[in-house]
Amino acid sequence: MSSLTRHLIAAGIAAFLLYPSYVSPSPARPAVVRDIRHWTNEEYTRVVIDLEGEAKYEANFLPADPVRKLPARIFIDIEKATLRDEIIRHPREVRNGLLTRVRAGRFRAGVVRVVIDLERESGYRAFDLSNPSRIIVDVEGRSEARNRPVLPDAPGKIVVMIDPGHGGKDPGATGPTGLREKDVVLAIGRMVRQKLSRLPGFDVRMTRDSDVFIPLEERTGMANETNADIFVSLHINASRNRKARGVSTYVLSRASDKEALVLAARENGVSVKKLSEVRFIIDDLSLYGRKKESLKLAKTVNDTIVRNIKRRHGPVHNLGLKQAPFYVLVGARMTAVLVETSFISNRSEEKRLRRRSYLETIADSVVEAIRYYGENGALARAG
């Protein structure tokens, strides 16, 4: 068993409640803490520590110390690491009722300590993602996390976060005649926003509505920060097998088959080998999302897309509902799905994807599915 595997097992669900240590694998070379970023609301904060190089780290919880007037805190020790003075001088002020600030310093020779000062006792999960290397700490008010309603109580609007994949320096997959995934999904995303916003009861946001690069964990952070009820990540599939075609919709879990694992590795920007190593943490983290609800929405989205394409554009291959460890879904606190509509690598599907009417069909279908899911929300609340 590798040290990474042990680390991931240690980061189990009980860990969330019992504040254990998270220990990461040994580094290949010294790391530099480049930046600390965060997304936050009054019951959730995602802290991201950006690293240059892989790092061995350990996360721990310390209860408040009334004698020394110290608040409860989470600290992350990063070994064989250094950091910029700029980060030491400028702690990240948060003050959201959950935590006050995130600060960092040189704890002892070669060890950087990042401290999250808590305003009240909270649960946390720490995990790392690679390429680029970063440590992610999700802090949650303990009871609230489990008692959040699936959909807002009437008459509140259902907040939908639409996430067009890729963007900026990351084009996503490219078709045989040069069509780029990032452009197609942005076009679909804008259509979804326009159509869904017309319906009463929906508040639609987008992680991006221009050609910009946004890291995967930031997209999830944005959805959590805005307390979105539904998160839909839009992608176009691709394969080395030019004949591969069809529509599939995913929820976060271990890969349901080899193709799903290869696809998730590509979407995450990591190797299949690297991704295979994180399966344990995916098992744990998917428990914090709304797996059952996500499966329900994913099936509705997939069925609707397939039905509408068939009706308006002709034959379509239904690859169905699948599961895979997509980074962009890790830590999502709401109903969250990832859609892979058609293969840009397939000549005839790329041709379809160049047609506005085809993209309208996909957008109509996503809207129809979200609407159906929203209208049946009363059932979900009761269940």
Ligand SMILES: [Zn+2]
């Ligand atoms: Zn993609």
